[in-house]
Amino acid sequence: MSLRDPERPQPLQVSQAAIQHQDGTVFTVPRPGRHGNVFQLMLAERGLGAYKGSIQGFVTNLGQFVTRKEAAQIAFREKQYKPEQMPDEPQQTLMTEDLW
Numbered sequence: 001m002s003l004r005d006p007e008r009p010q011p012l013q014v015s016q017a018a019i020q021h022q023d024g025t026v027f028t029v030p031r032p033g034r035h036g037n038v039f040q041l042m043l044a045e046r047g048l049g050a051y052k053g054s055i056q057g058f059v060t061n062l063g064q065f066v067t068r069k070e071a072a073q074i075a076f077r078e079k080q081y082k083p084e085q086m087p088d089e090p091q092q093t094l095m096t097e098d099l100w
Contacts, residue, residue, distance in 0.1 A: 010061060010062065011078055012060050012061065012062060012064075012074055012078070013060060013061045013074065013075075013078050013080060014058045014060060014061075014066075014071045014074050014075045014078075014080055014094065014099060015031070015058065015059050015060055015061045016028045016029065016030060016031055016033065016058060016059045017029060017031075017033050017034055017035050017037070017038055017058060017096050018038060018056075018057050018058050018059040018065055019035060019038045019039065019042065019054050019055065019056050019057070020054065020055045020057060020065050021042065021048060021053075021054050022052075022053030022054055026059065026065045027041055027042050027045075028059050029041055031100055032096070032100040033096075034096045034097075035056050035096065055067060056068060057070070057071060058071040058094065060074065068093035068094050068095075069092060069093055069094075071094040072090055072091045072092065072093055072094040073090050075094055075098065075099060076089070076090040076091070077090075080099055081098050081099060082098065082099065082100070085097075085098045085099075
């Protein structure tokens with residue numbers, strides 16, 4: 001059982017690969033899913049392909065969609081990169097391969 005101080009908010013962390021469709025819908029797959037798996041889900045569930053205007057990113061542990069760039073900053077700050085992938089400074093974009 002995990003005990004957490006209710007007065008201290010959870011740290012924001014990268015949780016799942018996600019794609020925000022141009023209509024605003026966010027699609028995700030559970031970890032260790034990759035963005036290709038999300039595109040497959042979009043196609044299977046709604047017949048949606050990789051339309052121009054869709055944004056690849058991630059969903060945080062708090063349910064917020066963030067871009068690859070925002071996710072890279074979060075993952076760097078929270079040291080979420082795989083040990084062998086941990087950069088010396090924040091990267092421009094985050095790839096699922098950096099995390100899992």
